[in-house]
Every structure is written in C-alpha cells, then in structure tokens.
Amino acid sequence: MGSTYMQFAIIILLTGQLTNGHHWGYSKEEQAKWKEQFKSCGGLRQSPINIHKAIGKRMRALKLRNYRDPLPGPLMLHNNGHTVALEIAHPPRNQSVPYVVGGLLTKTYKFESLHFHWGERSDLGSEHTFSGKRYPMEMHMVHRNKNYPTMEEAMKHADGLTVLAFFYKLHEDNNKQLDQLVKHLPSVYVPHANITLTETFALTSLIPSRENMRRYYIYKGSLTTPPCSEAVTWIVFPSAMPVSEVQLNKFRSMFGHDSHTKLTNNFRHVQKTGRRKVFVRIPRRRSSEKKQIMEPSEPV
Numbered sequence: 666m667g668s669t670y671m672q673f674a675i676i677i678l679l680t681g682q683l684t685n686g687h688h689w690g691y692s693k694e695e696q697a698k699w700k701e702q703f704k705s706c707g708g709l710r711q712s713p714i715n716i717h718k719a720i721g722k723r724m725r726a727l728k729l730r731n732y733r734d735p736l737p738g739p740l741m742l743h744n745n746g747h748t749v750a751l752e753i754a755h756p757p758r759n760q761s762v763p764y765v766v767g768g769l770l771t772k773t774y775k776f777e778s779l780h781f782h783w784g785e786r787s788d789l790g791s792e793h794t795f796s797g798k799r800y801p802m803e804m805h806m807v808h809r810n811k812n813y814p815t816m817e818e819a820m821k822h823a824d825g826l827t828v829l830a831f832f833y834k835l836h837e838d839n840n841k842q843l844d845q846l847v848k849h850l851p852s853v854y855v856p857h858a859n860i861t862l863t864e865t866f867a868l869t870s871l872i873p874s875r876e877n878m879r880r881y882y883i884y885k886g887s888l889t890t891p892p893c894s895e896a897v898t899w900i901v902f903p904s905a906m907p908v909s910e911v912q913l914n915k916f917r918s919m920f921g922h923d924s925h926t927k928l929t930n931n932f933r934h935v936q937k938t939g940r941r942k943v944f945v946r947i948p949r950r951r952s953s954e955k956k957q958i959m960e961p962s963e964p965v
C-alpha cells in the first residue's frame with residue numbers, strides 16, 4: 666500500500682500534470698511563465714544548456730551496474746501529457762534495479778525511469794545542444810540518490826538526482842533496439858494512457874556501446890520540467906544513436922495534456938550556463954586508448 670502510494674506520488678511529480686495544480690506547456694510564451702508558478706525555474710543552475718566549452722578532467726568511467734540484466738518487470742509505459750516515460754511498475758527493494766556510481770559521483774543513484782524529448786522536425790528536439798547543434802531526439806534516464814526514499818525528497822537536495830542524457834541522430838533504417846519501445850507508442854497516444862508491457866529488457870540495449878560512452882560531459886543543473894528543481898547532476902553522452910523518421914513520427918503522433926494538440930517540441934529552451942563549470946571526461950590514459958583521446962570528432 667505504502668509503495669503503491671509512493672509510486673503514484675512519483676508519477677505525479679515526474680509528469681508535473683498536477684504539480685501545485687498548475688498546467689504548463691512548451692510554447693515560448695508558456696515557458697516564459699514557468700518561473701511565475703515555479704520559483705526554481707528562474708534559478709541560476711537551470712537545464713538544459715548549450716555545451717560549447719568544457720574543462721577536460723581525468724576521471725574514472727561511470728559504472729553502470731545491473732544495466733545488462735533485464736529490468737525487473739513488469740514495465741509500464743506512460744504518456745504523462747508532456748512525454749512518454751518507461752518505469753518499473755513495482756521497484757523491488759533488492760539490488761536488481763540498475764544503478765550508477767563512479768566518475769565524479771560520490772553517491773549511488775538508482776534507476777527511476779526514462780523518457781524522451783523530440784521535435785516536430787528533425788532539426789530540433791533535443792534539450793541539450795552542442796555548439797548550438799540540436800539533435801532530433803534526446804533520452805533521459807533519471808536516477809535517484811538511494812539515500813533519499815522518494816523522488817519528492819530527492820528533488821529537495823543538490824545531490825538528489827543524476828540524469829544520463831543520450832542523443833539520437835537521423836538514420837535511414839529503424840533503430841531495432843529502440844523499436845522495443847516505439848512499437849508500443851500507439852497504445853499510449855492518448856494523454857495519461859498507461860500500458861503494462863508483457864516483456865522486459867536490459868537498459869544496455871537502449872544506450873551506446875561501452876566504447877562510445879567513454880567520453881561524457883558533466884555539470885550541475887536542474888530538472889528541465891517544472892518544478893525545475895536544482896537537484897540534478899547531468900551526465901551527457903555526445904555519441905549519438907540512430908533513429909529513423911518513421912520512428913520519430915511515432916513519437917510525433919502522440920497527444921499532449923490538452924488532448925487536441927500533438928505532443929511534440931517538448932524541449933525546454935537552453936538556459937544560461939553562468940558561472941557553472943562543465944567538465945568533459947578525459948579517459949585515464951592507456952596506450953590503446955591514446956588514439957581515441959586525441960580524436961577531435963566530438964565538440965569540446
């Protein structure tokens with residue numbers, strides 16, 4: 666009973682649909698008003714940001730634990746009116762839930778849910794940008810500091826959450842791994858629809874290869890949706906995964922919280938970096954890695 670209530674509370678918090686009883690939207694005018702209803706949205710450590718300069722820092726690779734194991738089912742896919750989210754319906758108390766440690770993280774962060782941001786056209790959609798470049802879609806894997814019992818509590822602390830951010834780039838062919846989710850999207854086109862998946866899968870199937878995750882950016886920011894809590898350590902991976910127009914169109918066919926507009930362009934405008942430092946990981950040097958360290962293919 667307690668845990669069911671907690672999950673319900675978490676869903677509401679994540680979706681923002683009932684946050685303080687206010688509705689919010691993504692149009693330019695609506696985004697400008699977020700800070701009137703949610704004070705944090707006007708803060709100095711907001712997300713997303715444009716990543717154009719970063720300080721190279723030697724740090725260990727992130728350790729993604731239990732990412733290769735199938736997520737504890739059943740999984741729930743949910744259209745919350747602002748995005749589509751995948752959640753573990755009944756998070757178990759044992760260690761089989763994926764979690765992330767290492768890198769610059771000093772705490773253990775357990776996987777909570779994942780969701781997407783996309784655009785009506787393929788030249789927009791991502792929230793973070795690289796030297797001004799926007800990708801057609803961005804996936805966020807939300808992780809909660811395990812010392813905090815609920816999302817609500819975690820959101821009150823600077824070390825409350827870690828979000829792993831991944832980009833997609835346009836490709837002719839469907840991304841077969843992503844199809845594990847995309848094939849279910851028509852079942853949640855209606856706002857606030859939920860479905861329970863009969864299958865489960867491992868989170869590694871949705872992210873780049875280990876090789877392509879050696880490099881990442883890290884900075885302190887916020888939730889990119891109201892209430893914009895400044896509780897997030899962002900870890901942004903620049904190596905983009907493929908997505909096809911056909912797949913993107915399935916996301917674009919969803920309906921948003923007011924039921925008659927398509928759910929698309931659900932990305933927040935870039936926020937000021939201000940005095941914050943953005944670090945980029947320089948992998949610990951091994952002779953076999955030297956080439957990759959020097960490779961200038963991704964912006965720094």
Ligand SMILES: [Zn+2]
Pocket residue numbers: 780781782805889
């Ligand atoms: Zn997000």
